[in-house]
Amino acid sequence: MxxxxxxxxxxxxxxxxxxxxxxxxxxxxxxxxxxxxxxxxEKPVTETLTTIKSGQTIKVMTYNIHHANPPAQAGVIDVNAIATVINAEKPDFVALQEVDKNTRRSGVNLNQAQDLAAKTKMSVFFSKSIDYDGGEYGVAVLSRYAIVDRTRYPLLLAEGATGELRSVAMISVAAEGGSGKFYFASTHLEVSDAASRMAQVRELLRINSGIQGPLVLAGDFNAQPASEAITALQQGFNPGCSSGCPLTSPAASPSRTIDYIFLNQQASAAFSVLSYRTANEAQASDHRAVIAELKYK
Structure with a gap:
């Protein structure tokens, strides 16, 4: 018991x-x-856009970001300032130039393209143009639409020239009608050698000849509207600023137009240009961002 x-x-x-x-x-x-x-x-939930549809308006931007170094602040790297400019405009596609990836001058652990993608909640594709300062330096594309294809094209110099090699970062996304694709590309042409710049324009025209669909090509072309390079490029592309291109550089007091958004013939037929302007911001970079609104017919 x-x-x-x-x-x-x-x-x-x-x-x-x-x-x-x-x-x-x-x-x-x-x-x-x-x-x-x-x-x-919780991480912000961002709607993934997939297809550009008839009647829809998209906003595209090109921005030479000067490796995120505000011109008035030597040695300072401020990716947040660049992201603020982009987020204020809310573009669907952004062409970026002068982008550092893991360089000593910007930070060996800083991939600027990826960082901007995270800060703007967009997808990204980076194209290396050259090896630089322990890392890479080139151009990139940000997209609010799901990226279908990513392609890098090298742009070489004229024979005997000694400038920087350049490249093109091109993506495609789904679009209604036609080929079912919309192409968007970022590039940055040679600054000091006109012969190399012309060679790069010829390569851009060759690349465009193989694109079966609307292509918007944006970037820093280092050439003014009446130049030989821009005149030659118009054999295959129409400038979005057909009624006059705004001044883009230097940002604080622009005196030159060298940054553009171009549409190839298919894009010119598929889209109406509703607006074309520069961003009202002059501190984050030494270039003004250029923005265009395009309506898909």
Missing amino acids: VTVQIRKIRSMKIRNFVLAGIAAAIVAGCGKSKSDGPEEP
């Missing part, structure tokens, strides 16, 4: 111990969520 009672007492103690432990765990859990501050906040 005594043995049975001892067993009952032990059983009750064990049960009470377990229940107490469960209660303590519940209290501790509640205490963590209330008194220890919120847990890691």
Whole structure:
């Protein structure tokens, strides 16, 4: 009889111990969520756009970001300032130039294209133009639409020239009608050698000849509207600024037009240009961002 009672007492103690432990765990859990501050906040949910549809308006931008170095602040790298300019405009596509990837001057752990993609909640494709300062340097594309294809094209110099190699970052996204694709590309042409710039324009025209669909080509072309390079490029592309191209450089007091958004013949037929302007911001980079609104017919 005594043995049975001892067993009952032990059983009750064990049960009470377990229940107490469960209660303590519940209290501790509640205490963590209330008194220890919120847990890691949920990441913003961004709608993934997939297809450009008839009647829809898209906004495109080109921006030479000067490796995120504000011109008035030597040695400072401020990716947030560039992201602020982009987020203020809310573009669907952005062509970026002078982008650093893991360079010593910007930060060996800083991939500027990826960082901007995260800060703007867009997809990204980076194209290296040259190896630079322990990392890479080139152009990139940001897209609010799901990227279908990514292609890098090298742009070489004229024979005997010694300037920087350049490249094109091109993506495609789904679009209603026609080929079912819309192409968007970023580039940055040679600054100091006109022969190399012309060679790069000829390569852009060759690339365009193989594109079966609307292509918007944007970037820093380092050439003014009446130049030989821009005149030659118009054999295959129409400038979005057909009624006059705004001044884009230097940002603080623009005196030259060297940044453009171009549409190839298919894009010119598929889109109406509703507006074309520069962003009203002059501190983040040494170029003004250029923005165009295009309505898909």
